[in-house]
Amino acid sequence: MDILFEHGNFALLRDGFLQTVELSALAALLALLLGTLLAAFRVSPVPVLRAFGTVWVTAFRNTPLTLLFLAAVFTLPRLDVRFSPFTFAVLALGFYTAAFVCEVLRSGINTVPLGQAEAARSLGMTFGQTLRLVILPQAAKTVLGPMSSVFIALPRNSAIAGAFSVAELFQAQATLTDLGYPIALIFFWVALPYLTISASVGLLFHYLPQIVAAGGRLVRGLSERGTPVRTETVEANQ
Amino acid sequence: MSTSIVKDLAPGAAPLVVLDGVNKHFGALHVLQDINLEIAQGEVVVLIGPSGSGKSTLCRTINRLETVDSGTITIDGRPLPAEGRELARLRAEVGMVFQSFNLFAHKTVLENVVLGQVKVRKVPRAQAEAKARELLERVGVAAQADKLPAQLSGGQQQRVAIARALAMNPKVMLFDEPTSALDPEMINEVLEVMRNLAADGMTMVVVTHEMGFARSAANRVLFMADGRIVEENTPEAFFTAPRSDRAKDFLSKILHH
Ligand SMILES: Nc1ncnc2c1ncn2[C@@H]1O[C@H](COP(=O)(O)OP(=O)(O)OP(=O)(O)O)[C@@H](O)[C@H]1O
Numbered sequence: 487m488d489i490l491f492e493h494g495n496f497a498l499l500r501d502g503f504l505q506t507v508e509l510s511a512l513a514a515l516l517a518l519l520l521g522t523l524l525a526a527f528r529v530s531p532v533p534v535l536r537a538f539g540t541v542w543v544t545a546f547r548n549t550p551l552t553l554l555f556l557a558a559v560f561t562l563p564r565l566d567v568r569f570s571p572f573t574f575a576v577l578a579l580g581f582y583t584a585a586f587v588c589e590v591l592r593s594g595i596n597t598v599p600l601g602q603a604e605a606a607r608s609l610g611m612t613f614g615q616t617l618r619l620v621i622l623p624q625a626a627k628t629v630l631g632p633m634s635s636v637f638i639a640l641p642r643n644s645a646i647a648g649a650f651s652v653a654e655l656f657q658a659q660a661t662l663t664d665l666g667y668p669i670a671l672i673f674f675w676v677a678l679p680y681l682t683i684s685a686s687v688g689l690l691f692h693y694l695p696q697i698v699a700a701g702g703r704l705v706r707g708l709s710e711r712g713t714p715v716r717t718e719t720v721e722a723n724q
Numbered sequence: 725m726s727t728s729i730v731k732d733l734a735p736g737a738a739p740l741v742v743l744d745g746v747n748k749h750f751g752a753l754h755v756l757q758d759i760n761l762e763i764a765q766g767e768v769v770v771l772i773g774p775s776g777s778g779k780s781t782l783c784r785t786i787n788r789l790e791t792v793d794s795g796t797i798t799i800d801g802r803p804l805p806a807e808g809r810e811l812a813r814l815r816a817e818v819g820m821v822f823q824s825f826n827l828f829a830h831k832t833v834l835e836n837v838v839l840g841q842v843k844v845r846k847v848p849r850a851q852a853e854a855k856a857r858e859l860l861e862r863v864g865v866a867a868q869a870d871k872l873p874a875q876l877s878g879g880q881q882q883r884v885a886i887a888r889a890l891a892m893n894p895k896v897m898l899f900d901e902p903t904s905a906l907d908p909e910m911i912n913e914v915l916e917v918m919r920n921l922a923a924d925g926m927t928m929v930v931v932t933h934e935m936g937f938a939r940s941a942a943n944r945v946l947f948m949a950d951g952r953i954v955e956e957n958t959p960e961a962f963f964t965a966p967r968s969d970r971a972k973d974f975l976s977k978i979l980h981h
């Protein structure tokens with residue numbers, strides 16, 4: 487137990503934990519936005535955009551994350567792109583994860599019958615409306631499981647940032663090892679926060695349908711003044 | 725047999741839909757070969773022909789679900805633009821009913837009819853709902869308004885699909901084999917809705933092999949084979965005295981079962 491309360495170790499681990507959470511959250515946000523955009527590119531009718539999406543996914547999904555970090559930290563500064571190691575870490579992790587988000591969304595989109603998009607287009611919906619109002623809501627159910635895997639993996643992947651001057655959890659581990667603490671103890675106190683983060687992400691995804699439904703009810707309740715609120719019966723019919 | 729509701733069309737009025745020299749290939753396959761076609765306001769045209777002759781493709785080019793390689797398509801005097809918002813807007817004026825209904829599976833029946841009005845036409849929600857209920861009443865499925873499409877019979881789903889298309893106030897309605905996926909006992913409820921629509925003056929292009937419908941509601945029958953319009957005539961003349969060998973051959977096949 488001593489390890490936690492000596493020599494400011496608690497502060498070291500706490501700061502590492504917060505840094506990991508911040509890095510993961512920012513990278514997740516970037517990955518979600520960019521991944522959705524890339525998925526839209528990949529199913530869009532514009533060949534240039536489709537090609538861009540394909541190249542991105544191929545490049546970032548097949549390059550080891552460590553190499554991406556290396557490239558970000560050592561190559562970009564030579565091209566006069568100067569960010570903090572933390573920013574480089576967010577970009578590398580976000581760009582990498584975006585490729586996976588894109589592919590999860592795209593395979594989800596492919597499970598929705600083509601006729602749904604044709605019906606939407608024939609009503610005069612734009613590409614964006616078709617995707618947002620008709621395709622993605624129907625893809626959501628099949629996407630949820632694989633998407634949760636992607637975002638559970640993200641905080642774990644963020645550990646690589648520790649090797650590139652970001653003072654996150656994994657680097658706290660290196661510091662503690664240098665101080666000569668027993669490896670089993672260190673492992674426990676470093677693994678526990680990672681477990682906590684991943685488990686929280688897993689729980690979030692597990693309850694996402696309920697959270698979204700509740701949010702939807704709230705919005706409809708506010709917008710449909712007077713008329714009774716109808717709840718979606720999609721789940722009930724499964 | 726129901727009585728004929730075929731309308732007399734005002735002669736000389738500008739045609740609503742014009743296809744001029746339309747060609748389309750799928751790879752090496754020349755699916756539409758030099759199609760020239762004029763459809764008058766209020767006219768009901770039935771497209772008939774063997775499988776693979778290009779009927780669906782022709783239908784789908786009229787609202788640009790398929791692009792064309794050459795030629796022009798004009799709706800109410802305006803040529804169809806290539807892509808983008810302008811095209812989306814014009815598409816809303818051409819209603820389409822599919823063989824497989826294609827109702828939005830995650831939306832209630834009512835929402836299916838409301839969605840396009842609100843998102844494309846920017847109609848206020850309350851007004852869109854009122855119109856949706858009125859249309860569902862008109863096609864006889866008002867009682868199902870709050871159900872999901874999967875809870876309805878095929879015939880009911882297709883009638884909802886017609887209501888959904890009508891909600892956009894289209895100038896012309898395209899039907900691609902609207903009754904082919906239906907059990908026999910449901911075919912008539914859908915054809916009846918279409919007959920009423922025709923009688924109300926809707927301009928319609930209907931791909932169908934339902935001769936009863938063609939005889940009672942169509943002004944003109946177009947017979948397609950190998951990507952060409954081979955023959956066109958009134959339904960009566962076409963079914964009793966087809967001129968081309970292709971049409972004779974085709975009719976003898978569909979009449980014999
Ligand atoms: N997306 C496509 N890609 C390639 N070929 C296609 C495509 N759609 C249709 N075709 C081909 O074009 C030809 C015409 O097809 P179309 O669906 O228009 O025929 P149809 O007259 O509607 O036939 P059916 O009575 O079977 O519905 C067929 O040979 C078909 O195989």
Ligand SMILES: [Mg+2]
Nearest residue numbers: 779780781901
């Ligand atoms: Mg067809």
